[in-house]
Amino acid sequence: MNNIIEVSSLKKSYGDVQAVKGIDFSVQQGTLFAFLGENGAGKSTTIDMLCTLLKPDGGNVTIDGFTLGADDEKIRNTIGIVFQDSLLDPLLTVHENLIVRESFYGKSRAELKQAVERAAAIVDATEFLHRAYGMLSGGQRRRADIARALVHTPKILFLDEPTTGLDPYSRRKVWETIKNLQTETGLTVFLTTHYMEEASQADYITIMGKGEILAKGTSIDLKQKYSSDLLKIKPKEKELLRAQFKQNQIMFQDKGETFHIPLTSTVEAIPLLKLYEDYIANVEVVNGTMDDVFIHVTGTEVQV
Structure with a gap:
């Protein structure tokens, strides 16, 4: 072209x-x-x-x-x-x-x-x-x-x-x-x-x-270059899942009712979900957005 x-x-x-x-x-x-x-x-x-x-x-x-x-x-x-x-x-x-x-x-x-x-x-x-x-x-x-x-x-x-x-x-x-x-x-x-x-x-x-x-x-x-996907997990028993994450050295953030795990791609969520399926009550995979890209590249929030 x-x-x-x-x-x-x-x-x-x-x-x-x-x-x-x-x-x-x-x-x-x-x-x-x-x-x-x-x-x-x-x-x-x-x-x-x-x-x-x-x-x-x-x-x-x-x-x-x-x-x-x-x-x-x-x-x-x-x-x-x-x-x-x-x-x-x-x-x-x-x-x-x-x-x-x-x-x-x-x-x-x-x-x-x-x-x-x-x-x-x-x-x-x-x-x-x-x-x-x-x-x-x-x-x-x-x-x-x-x-x-x-x-x-x-x-x-x-x-x-x-x-x-x-x-x-x-x-x-x-x-x-x-x-x-x-x-x-x-x-x-x-x-x-x-x-x-x-x-x-x-x-x-x-x-x-x-x-x-x-x-x-x-x-x-x-x-792919400037943002990351996110796996959000709502645990059945929070402390049990936290212990599992620490034992397997999984990086996560405690967000109250949910744990957030950053992903380089959405497919990374598949083995994690299989591994911890007995501990999970609910799950959501959130894709990276152009807002994330814009903020990362420019260092400023999007102004509308």
């Missing part, structure tokens, strides 16, 4: 502050790529440079074969951006907003109509296409925002925290839209989010901190 974004030695400073310190990463075409980092990590600065909104101090970036700094207009025609704060006019209908957006590309009336109808259909916005944007629910607005970014048929869609502030149902609808987009169009999605359960759905994840790339890999790879 080809890389549609290539970033090499990208730098940006604000006075004496190095916001981005010569970072390298790539994004494969057609994938869902999650770009994570705590506030102040340099994440937004990086995205602004990729989207031609901010000029880098150094480094090289190619997007769909175009060079940042030399082919910026072509890059802008290749990408779509959904900002955290909407750019649509609340007094206009969704249809009117999309027509205004698409008119920037010099298309005929027939081409405008076709492009707007296509974008609305992709994000399942047809039912509220002729309603004022300001009258829509949060989830509907976000789908309209995505439609706005799609009217010129980009190859890459940048989504800046697309579900922040939405209720669970609206978040699910937005994610259904994103997944359908990839399935139906082969679109590359560049995602930023503070919801780690969303990030775990990505094909590839890159974590940034203090202007540098701290970790990258698949969700499975990162969990």
Whole structure:
């Protein structure tokens, strides 16, 4: 699979502050790529440079074969951006907003109509296409925002925290839209989010901190490297099981009613359960999470 974004030695400073310190990463075409980092990590600065909104101090970036700094207009025609704060006019209908957006590309009336109808259909916005944007629910607005970014048929869609502030149902609808987009169009999605359960759905994840790339890999790879699974055991007789653990030199934590045993992988629980099954009243195996990964890599809690 080809890389549609290539970033090499990208730098940006604000006075004496190095916001981005010569970072390298790539994004494969057609994938869902999650770009994570705590506030102040340099994440937004990086995205602004990729989207031609901010000029880098150094480094090289190619997007769909175009060079940042030399082919910026072509890059802008290749990408779509959904900002955290909407750019649509609340007094206009969704249809009117999309027509205004698409008119920037010099298309005929027939081409405008076709492009707007296509974008609305992709994000399942047809039912509220002729309603004022300001009258829509949060989830509907976000789908309209995505439609706005799609009217010129980009190859890459940048989504800046697309579900922040939405209720669970609206978040699910937005994610259904994103997944359908990839399935139906082969679109590359560049995602930023503070919801780690969303990030775990990505094909590839890159974590940034203090202007540098701290970790990258698949969700499975990162969990395996930076988090641990946990075996929770509720004993029949607590002191009897404690004695067994000590006799066999099993590392555990006493959590009151349960004992917690860290695991490098879930399969490690199988021999332990067989060995101590006569002492166990109940058991639960908890997988490591992307929250664990984020905290381990950045040293900070996830902020939502």
